[in-house]
Amino acid sequence: MKYLIAGLGNVGPKYELTRHNIGFLVLDQLADVNKATFAIERHAETAEFRHKGKTIHLIKPTTFMNLSGKAVAYWLQELKIPKENLLVVMDDIALPFGSLRLRSKGSSAGHNGLKNIELLLNGQDYSRLRFGVGSDFGKGQQADYVLSNFSPEEFKHLPSYIIKANEMILSFCTQGVERTMSQYND
16 A cells, blocks of 8 residues: 655755745655655655555655645656545644644645645645644734744754654554544644
């Protein structure tokens, strides 16, 4: 059984440690722990590893956040992975920093990466892991906030939240979305 885990973010050192790149950071750690190496492929950096009999494909789209759907749609089709085995990992300003929520479907909630995925997958029926980055910004400052680096205090706690996100991803692949939601969602 194959799974596609898409971590959303923006390419380039300028964005590397920003809140908007939490999807990339989560997948970097997951690949590292499982001794998988990313390679630049079509529309994404890709890596794969096996876990409990499952083949887990990781992608970090190189299309930039607002065109993430291009990479997700391409790799789903290329790898012949059903949409129910797709999990998208992304930042969420509606959740407090470090809060993690798995959903089997839902709206984009204004997230441009999800909007593009919905457009290219013709719907909202795919799983997503929302990683809370907080909402400590003033009116009209949302873009600047998500494109800014984590605070020193947040950096201190980030590794433990990333580890929990990785546990949730592996649980999604081995136990399914419903069991993982009931086990991990706060």
